[in-house]
Amino acid sequence: MKRRTWLSWLWFSVGMIYFFLPLFATFLFSLRGKKGVLSFVAYQNVFKDPTFLKTFGFSLEMALLTVLVGLILIVPTAIWIQLKVPKAKALFDVLTLMPFAVPPIILAFGLIRTYSRPPLALVSTPAILVAAYVVISFPYIYRSVDSGLRSMDLRGLSEAAQSLGAGWGSLLFRVVLPNLRTALLSATFLTLAIVIGELTLAVLLAWPAFGPYMALMGRNRAYEPAALAIMSFGLTWGAIGLIQLLTRSAKDKGSGIGAGGH
Amino acid sequence: MAARIERSVGKDMPGISLPPAPDARRRLADGPGPRVVAPGRKLSWAWLGLLPFLLFALLFMILPASSIVIGSFQNEAGSFTLDNLANLFKPSILDSYLVTMKVSATTALLGGILGLLIAYAISIGGLPKSLKTFMSTFSGVASNFAGVPLAFAFIATLGRMGFLTVLLRTLFGFELYNTGFNLYSFWGLTLTYTYFQIPLMILIIEPALEGMKKEWREASESLGASSLQYWTRVGIPVLLPSILAALILLFGNAFGAYATAYALTGGLINIVPILIGAQIRGNVLHDPQLGYALAFGMVIVMTVSILFYSWLQKISSRWVK
Numbered sequence: 001m002k003r004r005t006w007l008s009w010l011w012f013s014v015g016m017i018y019f020f021l022p023l024f025a026t027f028l029f030s031l032r033g034k035k036g037v038l039s040f041v042a043y044q045n046v047f048k049d050p051t052f053l054k055t056f057g058f059s060l061e062m063a064l065l066t067v068l069v070g071l072i073l074i075v076p077t078a079i080w081i082q083l084k085v086p087k088a089k090a091l092f093d094v095l096t097l098m099p100f101a102v103p104p105i106i107l108a109f110g111l112i113r114t115y116s117r118p119p120l121a122l123v124s125t126p127a128i129l130v131a132a133y134v135v136i137s138f139p140y141i142y143r144s145v146d147s148g149l150r151s152m153d154l155r156g157l158s159e160a161a162q163s164l165g166a167g168w169g170s171l172l173f174r175v176v177l178p179n180l181r182t183a184l185l186s187a188t189f190l191t192l193a194i195v196i197g198e199l200t201l202a203v204l205l206a207w208p209a210f211g212p213y214m215a216l217m218g219r220n221r222a223y224e225p226a227a228l229a230i231m232s233f234g235l236t237w238g239a240i241g242l243i244q245l246l247t248r249s250a251k252d253k254g255s256g257i258g259a260g261g262h
Numbered sequence: 263m264a265a266r267i268e269r270s271v272g273k274d275m276p277g278i279s280l281p282p283a284p285d286a287r288r289r290l291a292d293g294p295g296p297r298v299v300a301p302g303r304k305l306s307w308a309w310l311g312l313l314p315f316l317l318f319a320l321l322f323m324i325l326p327a328s329s330i331v332i333g334s335f336q337n338e339a340g341s342f343t344l345d346n347l348a349n350l351f352k353p354s355i356l357d358s359y360l361v362t363m364k365v366s367a368t369t370a371l372l373g374g375i376l377g378l379l380i381a382y383a384i385s386i387g388g389l390p391k392s393l394k395t396f397m398s399t400f401s402g403v404a405s406n407f408a409g410v411p412l413a414f415a416f417i418a419t420l421g422r423m424g425f426l427t428v429l430l431r432t433l434f435g436f437e438l439y440n441t442g443f444n445l446y447s448f449w450g451l452t453l454t455y456t457y458f459q460i461p462l463m464i465l466i467i468e469p470a471l472e473g474m475k476k477e478w479r480e481a482s483e484s485l486g487a488s489s490l491q492y493w494t495r496v497g498i499p500v501l502l503p504s505i506l507a508a509l510i511l512l513f514g515n516a517f518g519a520y521a522t523a524y525a526l527t528g529g530l531i532n533i534v535p536i537l538i539g540a541q542i543r544g545n546v547l548h549d550p551q552l553g554y555a556l557a558f559g560m561v562i563v564m565t566v567s568i569l570f571y572s573w574l575q576k577i578s579s580r581w582v583k
Contacts, residue, residue, distance in 0.1 A: 008387030011379040022415040025425030029418035077315040084308040101564045103518025105535045110326025131322040199521035214410040215525050229414035240403045
């Protein structure tokens with residue numbers, strides 16, 4: 001195998017070039033805001049633009065609501081299924097993965113058709129945007145929560161807790177959720193990373209979100225879009241990097257998670 | 263959409279399972295069992311706990327999706343018609359489906375092959391382990407780096423004033439845009455999509471490569487097989503279902519992508535998601551009935567892909583766990 005290592009290096013390098021050349025080019029481009037010198041003028045312009053803060057704030061708010069609603073819908077349901085109705089697992093699996101078969105563009109179309117006339121004229125409320133975001137984040141939230149639940153002995157933990165007199169409330173908040181901490185944080189960061197820059201649903205449901213703002217900047221400005229791209233990349237990198245860090249430190253602790261059940 | 267599916271998706275896609283038959287339930291009720299498993303008749307009450315989630319999924323996912331299927335069989339007055347579907351076979355619409363499939367297939371192949379080679383390099387190709395950790399983390403980021411920022415990055419790289427365009431001109435006197443290349447058409451879109459397809463492929467296929475047993479290679483080597491023979495007779499046949507499944511996933515991923523194309527071309531490229539978007543926004547060619555049919559066509563393509571994917575996953579799970 002050793003003699004083939006140079007081939008591995010080759011493919012690795014090809015990948016690195018494909019990944020980093022556009023990032024490098026974008027960064028360089030973003031520094032050219034002032035003629036003749038490299039500067040951070042483009043970044044300053046972005047931060048000076050009140051629309052930037054407004055749209056970013058709006059998207060952040062939508063993203064946080066999405067996380068909240070998504071977790072409230074999925075976490076108790078996943079726990080309930082594991083403890084009480086294991087038969088429903090298959091149905092739950094299919095439903096949480098369905099958003100992969102229904103791309104955002106289709107979802108937007110369907111929502112507009114279903115909710116644009118009475119009795120349910122919801123299209124003009126931000127609730128519909130949050131609902132759509134919750135749907136597209138189903139797979140991510142569910143996958144994190146499911147792997148979190150699988151790595152702990154939920155049944156053993158809940159039997160132990162209940163035999164010690166814990167009710168459903170303390171079982172959920174004092175036993176299960178603390179053990180799911182890593183999974184919940186992963187789900188949160190992933191959802192934030194996806195929702196904040198989302199374009200399709202925001203544009204088609206006509207909300208002044210961060211994604212449409214970026215697209216508009218792309219049409220009217222030259223260097224600011226590059227600065228925005230670098231900033232979004234940094235944001236995604238931060239979110240995903242944090243998840244990796246969290247899951248790795250959870251793994252390093254080994255049986256730390258769910259060990260209470262044994 | 264993007265990074266997302268990985269191997270756990272659709273490991274199997276079982277149908278809806280129903281509660282056990284009444285007599286089975288009664289038997290359960292009589293037997294001893296741990297307290298958390300609700301015995302007896304309570305089992306049916308326990309299903310009520312799923313109601314909030316089911317209701318939400320019904321209202322905001324299943325109803326909207328089915329409204330598209332229904333709408334594509336209705337005319338503007340609401341009565342049954344097949345005209346919308348017949349319109350899908352108009353040359354201009356057929357053409358946009360062909361372009362979309364071409365873009366999706368090319369990016370799936372390009373991203374799939376490069377992703378596979380990189381995944382090979384970092385998993386069993388003998389590179390230091392730190393590179394593997396780095397590449398996996400980076401893939402998680404890059405596969406989510408789609409949409410508007412990605413379009414900007416490629417404009418800065420391969421646009422008319424882009425870094426690479428200028429570099430090729432000054433270093434080699436090579437005019438990229440004289441070759442017929444245009445970032446806002448087929449190859450531009452394809453190269454841009456490939457940016458999130460490669461890391462997605464790495465994320466999906468790396469576990470399959472890791473799952474290849476060392477014993478297989480040792481056994482074939484001790485039987486005198488060359489490296490080429492090992493790959494053609496053992497490695498590739500074992501991996502093939504996983505690779506095909508991953509390629510289908512990449513195909514679907516590109517087929518439904520709207521944001522990147524919208525930001526890159528300003529909605530000027532003739533692919534299906536952009537056409538659907540134009541119907542919704544009431545731009546040129548505004549014809550809601552055609553919009554339904556277009557969306558319906560996409561739902562069919564996605565559904566077939568997912569079914570095919572889960573079938574392949576089932577086959578590959580025999581080998582690679």
